[in-house]
Amino acid sequence: MSGEAGYRPGPRPVRYGASPEERQFYESLVAEHGSPLLVVRRSRIEAQYRLLQRQLPGVALYYAIKALPHASVIETLAALGCHFDVASEGELELLRPLRISGRRTIHTHPVKKPEHIKAALRGGSTTFVVDNLEEMNKLLPFRHRIGVLLRVSFRGDSVAVDLSRKFGCAPEQVPELARAATAQGIHIRGLSFHVGSQSARPDSHVAAVEQCASLIAAVNADNDNPMSTLDIGGGFPVDYDGQGLDADRWFRPLREALQRLPEDLSVIAEPGRFLVAPAVTAIATVTGRARRGDCQWYYLDDGVYGSYSGQLFDHMRYPLQVFNDDPQRQPSVLAGPTCDSIDIIAEDVPMPELGEGDLVIGHMMGAYTAATSTRFNSLNAARIITID
Numbered sequence: 001m002s003g004e005a006g007y008r009p010g011p012r013p014v015r016y017g018a019s020p021e022e023r024q025f026y027e028s029l030v031a032e033h034g035s036p037l038l039v040v041r042r043s044r045i046e047a048q049y050r051l052l053q054r055q056l057p058g059v060a061l062y063y064a065i066k067a068l069p070h071a072s073v074i075e076t077l078a079a080l081g082c083h084f085d086v087a088s089e090g091e092l093e094l095l096r097p098l099r100i101s102g103r104r105t106i107h108t109h110p111v112k113k114p115e116h117i118k119a120a121l122r123g124g125s126t127t128f129v130v131d132n133l134e135e136m137n138k139l140l141p142f143r144h145r146i147g148v149l150l151r152v153s154f155r156g157d158s159v160a161v162d163l164s165r166k167f168g169c170a171p172e173q174v175p176e177l178a179r180a181a182t183a184q185g186i187h188i189r190g191l192s193f194h195v196g197s198q199s200a201r202p203d204s205h206v207a208a209v210e211q212c213a214s215l216i217a218a219v220n221a222d223n224d225n226p227m228s229t230l231d232i233g234g235g236f237p238v239d240y241d242g243q244g245l246d247a248d249r250w251f252r253p254l255r256e257a258l259q260r261l262p263e264d265l266s267v268i269a270e271p272g273r274f275l276v277a278p279a280v281t282a283i284a285t286v287t288g289r290a291r292r293g294d295c296q297w298y299y300l301d302d303g304v305y306g307s308y309s310g311q312l313f314d315h316m317r318y319p320l321q322v323f324n325d326d327p328q329r330q331p332s333v334l335a336g337p338t339c340d341s342i343d344i345i346a347e348d349v350p351m352p353e354l355g356e357g358d359l360v361i362g363h364m365m366g367a368y369t370a371a372t373s374t375r376f377n378s379l380n381a382a383r384i385i386t387i388d
């Protein structure tokens, strides 16, 4: 995912020390399941889902499976009544063994091969996102069975991951595209946008909601088959920096903007990061040490080709924890297990003495971590276990 120049991650929080119970908890998980591990807490997914429901009342939530495409996450959210945003046949396939109907999905990838559309329809997905006429034409043969959302691009300057460069039509193209769709017998059910992921401020969401409301009103004034849905995407932020992100403060302006929308407009959202990031903890083990110049190097069994891949692709820095709380610390490097020199989790981070076998804990590691990890050097990905 591509970064946005206006966003800078804050300093990485590191916690030194752990209560005996906490330490025992992590050590016993490694004793039972091995290392590296990603530990999914169902209760935290549930808490995030309920928090988002409270912050955005009346908004139907579609979990963006791409953030963490894991059965236990999908199952947990399905049981809470969540719907799903799928962007590929593979994501839709994940629902089948869990007996979750494709009717609970929207297909949000704006660019599709015709066979993707057929597979999605076979899987039960009937709502598709497009952003131009050529993609709309691909939907023509199926127009009587589907609903279409038109994705609009709104670029924000406060997002970590810009999702409006690659996708979305310009707002001024909406009336013309809506007219072209009507002429072809395709019903545009509504508009969708994604202002970008990990949005530091709600301003871009608010501005996009307001612009979409005007566009929908303008199109509907001239159309017998009005638009009835607004999809506000994802982008809702989580607290990687440990600065105490105040959810109520972030969501209030967005909630107020949604309250100003016409009552007959349904609003949906596609949250990924917000639902899963805080629910997953990574456990890695120190496998080797080396003194290089003034720096102490620790080699771990997980790194940026693995669970920490989000540091490269998603531009995030995850809070770390080690159990040793010795105040004597020296500049250290935490490196991953592959042979590549880019595989470094943290550089120049003050660390107490760590020994082989010590654990390094990564917090807030649910979103775009396991999802983008690779098998470079033929190393196994961290095992994912679910607790609670």
Ligand SMILES: Cc1ncc(COP(=O)(O)O)c(C=O)c1O
Residues within 6 Å of the ligand: 064, 066, 067, 085, 108, 109, 163, 194, 196, 197, 198, 233, 234, 235, 236, 270, 271, 272, 273, 274, 367
């Ligand atoms: C179309 C779409 N919807 C939803 C999401 C989820 O966004 P977030 O994780 O920021 O909530 C993404 C992320 O890439 C996306 O591309």
